[in-house]
Amino acid sequence: MKKIVSLIAALVVIFSTFTVMNTAYAASYDSSKTYKLINRYSGKALEVYEWSTADGGNIVQYDDLGGANQQWRIIDVGEGYHKIVNVNSLKAMEVYNWSNENGANVAQWKDWNGASQQWQIVDLGNGYVKIINRHSKKALEVYESSKNNGANVVQYEDLGGENQQWKLVEVKPPETITVNATIVVPAGETFDGKGKRYVANPDTVGDGSQAEGQKAVFRLEDGATLKNVILGAPAADGVHTYGDALIQNVVWEDIGEDAMTIKESGHVVIKGGFAQHGSDKMFQINAPSQFDIINFTARDAGKMIRQLGGSTFKTSVYIEGSVITNMNEAIFRTDSSTSEVKMVDTRYSDVGRKWYNVKNVTESNNFEF
Numbered sequence: 001m002k003k004i005v006s007l008i009a010a011l012v013v014i015f016s017t018f019t020v021m022n023t024a025y026a027a028s029y030d031s032s033k034t035y036k037l038i039n040r041y042s043g044k045a046l047e048v049y050e051w052s053t054a055d056g057g058n059i060v061q062y063d064d065l066g067g068a069n070q071q072w073r074i075i076d077v078g079e080g081y082h083k084i085v086n087v088n089s090l091k092a093m094e095v096y097n098w099s100n101e102n103g104a105n106v107a108q109w110k111d112w113n114g115a116s117q118q119w120q121i122v123d124l125g126n127g128y129v130k131i132i133n134r135h136s137k138k139a140l141e142v143y144e145s146s147k148n149n150g151a152n153v154v155q156y157e158d159l160g161g162e163n164q165q166w167k168l169v170e171v172k173p174p175e176t177i178t179v180n181a182t183i184v185v186p187a188g189e190t191f192d193g194k195g196k197r198y199v200a201n202p203d204t205v206g207d208g209s210q211a212e213g214q215k216a217v218f219r220l221e222d223g224a225t226l227k228n229v230i231l232g233a234p235a236a237d238g239v240h241t242y243g244d245a246l247i248q249n250v251v252w253e254d255i256g257e258d259a260m261t262i263k264e265s266g267h268v269v270i271k272g273g274f275a276q277h278g279s280d281k282m283f284q285i286n287a288p289s290q291f292d293i294i295n296f297t298a299r300d301a302g303k304m305i306r307q308l309g310g311s312t313f314k315t316s317v318y319i320e321g322s323v324i325t326n327m328n329e330a331i332f333r334t335d336s337s338t339s340e341v342k343m344v345d346t347r348y349s350d351v352g353r354k355w356y357n358v359k360n361v362t363e364s365n366n367f368e369f
C-alpha cells in the first residue's frame, strides 16, 4: 500500500511538472498562428527589409508597422527546433552562408531543411525569449544594440543582452466572417483575405462534419488565386479547385470534411500555410492533376493526400520544404499505379505507412524525427 501511495505521489509530481512545462511552452507559440517579434532593447519589430521576396533578402528591425513582412510563422520542425518563416515571402530565417562568426548576417532564404535555418526558442521567464541558431549556437540580436530603423539583425555569442531578447506577440485575425454561400473566385482572379478568418454557416454551407455533400467555402475557377485566408471551424468542404490554382498562406484551423478538393484537372499549388485536425483526408484529388505543396505545415489527419478511391488516373504530387506530422494512415494514398510523388527538403514524424499504394516515389533530403 505504502509503495502504491508513493508511486502515485511520484506520478502526480511528474505529471504536474510536465503539465506546467507544457503550458508554458504552448502558451508562447503555435504553428497555426502568426507572430511579430519585438526586440526588448529597441522595441522594434523583426522584418524582411523592403518586403523582399528574394533569397538573401535582409532581415533587420523597424518600427512596428504591422505589415506581413513583419509577421512570422514559428513552425516546430522536431528535435526541439523551429523554423521561422516570413508570412510575406514564405522564406525561412537563416544565418547566411553557414557562418559561425559573431556578427554574421541573418537573412531569408528558401527553406532547404538546413540546420542554419533551425532555431531553438528559449523562454527566459521574463516575457521574452532568446533565439539560438542550431548550427552556430549563437543568438539572434540587433547588432550593436542599435535603436535605429533598418538596423541589421545578426547572430552573436549569447551574452544575455536585451538586444538578444525578443517578445513573441500573436497577430490575431482582424475579423471573422461568416460565409453564407460559397465564395467563387472567378477565373484568373485573386481573392486576398488579408488575414481574416472565414467560417461556414453550418445551415447553408456545411457543418464541417464527415457528412458528404457539404459545400465549399471557396470555389476557385481556372487560374484563380486564394491568399492570406484563415478557414475557421466549421470549414465545411473547404476549398474546391476547377483547373489551375494557387493557394498561398492559407490556414485551416480545423479541417472540415476535407481541407481542399481538386474537382477538375489542373496544376494546383499550395504555398505556405497550415492545416490541422482532419478526421480523414486533408487534400482530396478527384481529377488528373499536378499537385505541388511547398512550405506547408500539415498536422493531425487521417491522410494528407488522397486520390479518389478506386480511380486509376495519373496524379503527380510534389512536396517541398514542408513539415508533416501525425498522419494516421499515410502522407499520400492512391489506388492508381501510375500516380507518383516526389518529396524533398521535408521533415516528418508519425505518418503511418507514409506512401500507401504509391508505386512511384522519389525522395531527397527529407528527415524523419
Ligand code: DGU
Pocket (backbone or CB within 6 Å): 212, 257, 258, 261, 284, 286, 308, 309
Ligand atoms: O466513397 O467518393 O470524400 O471528394 C467515397 C467518396 C469520397 C469522396 C470524398 C470527396 O471519397 O466524396 O470529398
Ligand code: CA
Pocket (backbone or CB within 6 Å): 058, 059, 060, 105, 106, 107, 152, 153, 154
Ligand atoms: Ca540581417
Ligand code: CA
Pocket (backbone or CB within 6 Å): 237, 257, 258, 261, 284
Ligand atoms: Ca469532400
